[in-house]
Amino acid sequence: MSEPVNANSSYFKHHVFFCLNERPADEPRGDCLRHGALDGWAHTKQAVGALKLKGVRINKAGCLDRCEHGPVCVVYPDNVWYNYVDASDLDEIVTEHLQHGRVVERLMIDKQTEA
Template sequence: MSDNLYFKKHVFFCLNDRDDGRQCCAKNGAQAAQEHAKRRIKQLDMNGEGKIRINKAGCLDRCEQGPVLVVYPQGTWYTYVDQSDIDEIIDVDLIGGGVVERLKV
């Protein structure tokens, strides 16, 4: 981990809720997915300084591909359908350091 990074990985879940009929992450389970990820990271004792941070975000401007999340510092964008997809992102990317190719957008 670089000395200037407070978190090893920082995850932003788009929770944007559009009311104009366009696709949005909020209407596709984003809140539940973010809460699941945050809970699981805490259960694994992977949260906090030097570890992993799970955050809510407003519009990330990719709702048409969503729901979406982005992992920094590498900037990997993912979509997901259910908790098993979130678990795979946690296990493979956040903890394992790999990329879940099938969920990349």
């Protein structure tokens, strides 16, 4: 008989999804694609590869429904949502969170909305 599945286990240590959704130009919530999300995804994928981080997967996603905070990415299984402005923000997420396991609180969406 096989072992029971552990619902808390994850195949990847960190699985990062980048919203690449595009909305009509007049959409008041905006969208991530127009705010550089594709470049952000590509930069992060390259940075993770350069560091040879094991157990880290960087994926594209459709709408993650956090449009007003765009561009956004989410790190699972930690359920940490980030807004980023430029490559240096993404580098900080890669080195601090993905490499060393320390959440970058200043870039967390939920922390930004609490302030």
